[in-house]
Amino acid sequence: MCCGGCAKCLGVTLIPLAVLCTLANILLFFPGGNVESSDHISSEVWCFGGILGSGVLMVFPALVFLGLKNNDCCGCCGNESCGKRFAMFSSIIFAAVGVVGAGYSFIVSAVALNNGPICSSSNGTWLYPFENGDYLGNHTLWEMCDSPQSVVPWNLTLFSLLLIMSGVQMVLCAIQAINGLLGTICGNCCGGDGAV
Template sequence: MCSGGCAKCLGITLIPLAVLSVLANILLFFPGGKTAQSNDHITDEVWFFGGLLGSGVLMIFPALVFLGLKNNDCCGCCGNESCGKRFAMFSSILFAAIGFLGAGYCFVVSAVAINKGPKCEVANGTLAYPFSNGDYLGDHGLWSFCEGPVDVIPWNLTLFSILLIMSGVQAVLCAIQAINGLIGTLCGDCSCCGCCGGDGPV
């Protein structure tokens, strides 16, 4: 597959992942699927905006760049038609790095949140983190320590797990584009430069 075509496929895949990450992060502001009584009831890691910023906003820029590479009609430079295309592929490596860092940030935040567990009401209505080192993941009997909000544990666990998986996929896709961009930079793309009237591969 042409490097530009491959980049377009990766960009198309990244867009829905970014949108879903944003939605998952927004839903985390409603512990247990209900409106939080106050900001103190929201788990701290939600405020790190891993899904909104890391896998969301920061991922949109690389995705748009990847999408545009297929239709890039760079006319080249210094008499070399493939020069502009190669530079575009090189720039995609930089954007892939930005996307990888954003996805990595979301991945780390989500992993920490899953291991730490949600903030919830314990005895006497006190807000605390009753779990440590992910011990609640294998022992559902410990979930009784959380007296409220109702269903906050499965809610947070599900959404942070979704963010963890999607950010992991995004990181892999950005890594693939970094390699693809390097190949496109060194070898050029197999599509021709439309604005230059070329009919052959670059």
């Protein structure tokens, strides 16, 4: 398979993942589906892992990967193969940007899952009642959160989705880094003639 065709498939996959990550992060600003004041929103939500890391930063690699299939660069001194190799090399740099963005989102999500959400306890104080992820295996601890209602499953679901999707994004960008390296060495098609 041509390296440019593979890159286009990866780019097509990254776009919906970036949109979903952005939506998941936006939903986290409404804990339990409720509108709360900013100090009642978990601090990890304000890191914008899904919006910046897996969202905005992922758009750039995705667009570059999509454009590689149709790259008709005239290349170095009219050598088309050289231009395609340079385009594949540049995709490695954008793949690295994608890995960094998705990695940021992955780390923020992992920390958020470990810390749990901020919520109101029975005495009305807002705090992080869970530590070291102890609530993940013990659902009876969820009752420590009185408000917002259903905040624990809300945060757990959305941060888990962000964790999984950013992990997939990192894998896809790593695949493109390898694909870009092959395209740089072999040309856009490793089968010989350099056609896309």
